[in-house]
Amino acid sequence: MTINRTSARPLYVFVLAAALLSACGTENAVTVPVPTAAATATAEPQPTEAAQPTPTIAPSAGTVSGLTGLPATDGTLPRPLAVMINNAPAARPQSGVSEADILYEVLAEGGITRLIGIFQSHTGVVKIGPIRSIRPYLLDIGESYGGVTVHAGGSPAAYAILQKEKKEDMDEIGRAGAYFWRDKERKAPHNLYSNAAKLREGAEKLGFADSVEVPGLLFTDPDYVPTEGQPALEFNVKFLLQSYTVGYKYNAEQRTYVRWVNGKPHLDLNNASPVQAANVIVMGSDHKVLDDVGRLQVDVELGGEALLFQRGTAIAGKWSRRPGDIIRFVKEDGKEALMYPGVTHILIVPNSPSFSSHVDYALEPSPT
Numbered sequence: 006m007t008i009n010r011t012s013a014r015p016l017y018v019f020v021l022a023a024a025l026l027s028a029c030g031t032e033n034a035v036t037v038p039v040p041t042a043a044a045t046a047t048a049e050p051q052p053t054e055a056a057q058p059t060p061t062i063a064p065s066a067g068t069v070s071g072l073t074g075l076p077a078t079d080g081t082l083p084r085p086l087a088v089m090i091n092n093a094p095a096a097r098p099q100s101g102v103s104e105a106d107i108l109y110e111v112l113a114e115g116g117i118t119r120l121i122g123i124f125q126s127h128t129g130v131v132k133i134g135p136i137r138s139i140r141p142y143l144l145d146i147g148e149s150y151g152g153v154t155v156h157a158g159g160s161p162a163a164y165a166i167l168q169k170e171k172k173e174d175m176d177e178i179g180r181a182g183a184y185f186w187r188d189k190e191r192k193a194p195h196n197l198y199s200n201a202a203k204l205r206e207g208a209e210k211l212g213f214a215d216s217v218e219v220p221g222l223l224f225t226d227p228d229y230v231p232t233e234g235q236p237a238l239e240f241n242v243k244f245l246l247q248s249y250t251v252g253y254k255y256n257a258e259q260r261t262y263v264r265w266v267n268g269k270p271h272l273d274l275n276n277a278s279p280v281q282a283a284n285v286i287v288m289g290s291d292h293k294v295l296d297d298v299g300r301l302q303v304d305v306e307l308g309g310e311a312l313l314f315q316r317g318t319a320i321a322g323k324w325s326r327r328p329g330d331i332i333r334f335v336k337e338d339g340k341e342a343l344m345y346p347g348v349t350h351i352l353i354v355p356n357s358p359s360f361s362s363h364v365d366y367a368l369e370p371s372p373t
Contacts, residue, residue, distance in 0.1 A: 070126040071221025072106040072150070074346035077126040084217050086204050087147025088155040090120035091135035094248050096195040097266065101133035103273035103280050109146055111353040112292065114299035116245035119143065123150050124201060125219070132275055134198035136177065136185065139163045142303040144172070149331045151217035153208050157185070157197050160300055173213040181207050220331045225343035227260070230316070233336070237319035240366030242287055242352050251352065253285055255317045261347065262314060283347025285314040286334050288324040289360030290353050303353065305332065310360040315345055319366055 068080050090099055105122035113119045121143055139159035147154045157177035167174055175181035184207035188196040242251045252265035261281040264271040271280040288311040293302040311324040313334045322336045334342045354363035
């Protein structure tokens with residue numbers, strides 16, 4: 006049985022304007038191995054009664070990450086890095102995306118999407134990228150985690166903010182160029198990389214603070230069985246272009262959602278690991294086309310409709326963000342949802358023609 010949230014209504018002006026534009030080169034799909042179907046067969050059992058877990062706040066310092074609720078890989082939690090990652094088909098598969106504590110996907114120009122990786126607890130990531138340019142709302146998201154923004158160029162509006170407010174960023178075409186490299190195996194602009202060690206070395210030499218206050222999420226017991234929501238073993242998120250259709254399939258053994266892109270598993274080029282998350286938030290946001298290039302204004306402040314997927318279930322609610330804080334998921338009862346320890350993915354889709362037109366989910370997984 007499939008619960009289809011897709012609307013047949015025509016897209017608004019924003020959709021038409023964005024879909025006609027392109028900013029990231031030729032779209033070439035990458036073929037990768039397909040995982041077996043066994044791991045996606047069942048959801049968590051749904052008991053009729055269960056005690057609500059006591060919320061726990063993982064500290065943002067020490068050995069446990071406030072972003073994942075898990076121990077840091079080497080016992081330390083440095084300042085996060087907020088890396089703008091290329092998501093054009095020619096840039097896939099990317100490197101380092103499976104090791105981000107938080108991974109965002111949000112629209113850029115022409116219907117393409119960009120990834121923002123928030124890296125903190127995995128300090129030894131050997132390669133991150135390809136790295137691309139910044140936009141004001143991308144900068145806002147990264148800075149909400151206290152991160153040093155890592156990018157290669159940016160829109161005029163983003164540069165105006167960086168310069169006026171003297172942001173602590175690392176720009177490959179600016180003063181931080183020495184801490185990036187080009188991979189000769191790929192064509193520009195899909196071949197710019199760095200790694201955690203180089204970026205932290207550069208941040209230190211540029212005089213950036215090495216310790217900041219990092220907002221933490223609320224976490225629950227990993228063995229707690231959810232009693233809210235409805236079964237959702239598989240779901241799809243559609244942005245604007247066919248080449249940006251994202252799927253997630255629940256892996257009952259790992260208790261994570263495994264990410265798919267255009268019908269193929271999304272793997273990390275560093276280690277061939279699947280890109281997966283314990284929690285996936287899909288949130289609706291107002292989008293506005295600003296110019297004939299297709300640059301966007303994307304609301305990441307006012308809140309709106311959202312779905313939270315975890316442990317094989319979908320919970321309806323809202324996303325919310327207080328001044329100086331990160332984006333959070335709030336349930337219909339007004340309480341912040343508890344995350345399961347692990348990686349969290351946050352996908353931002355347009356509210357037009359409706360939030361629900363961008364998301365559909367199934368009670369049972371499709372054959373793989």
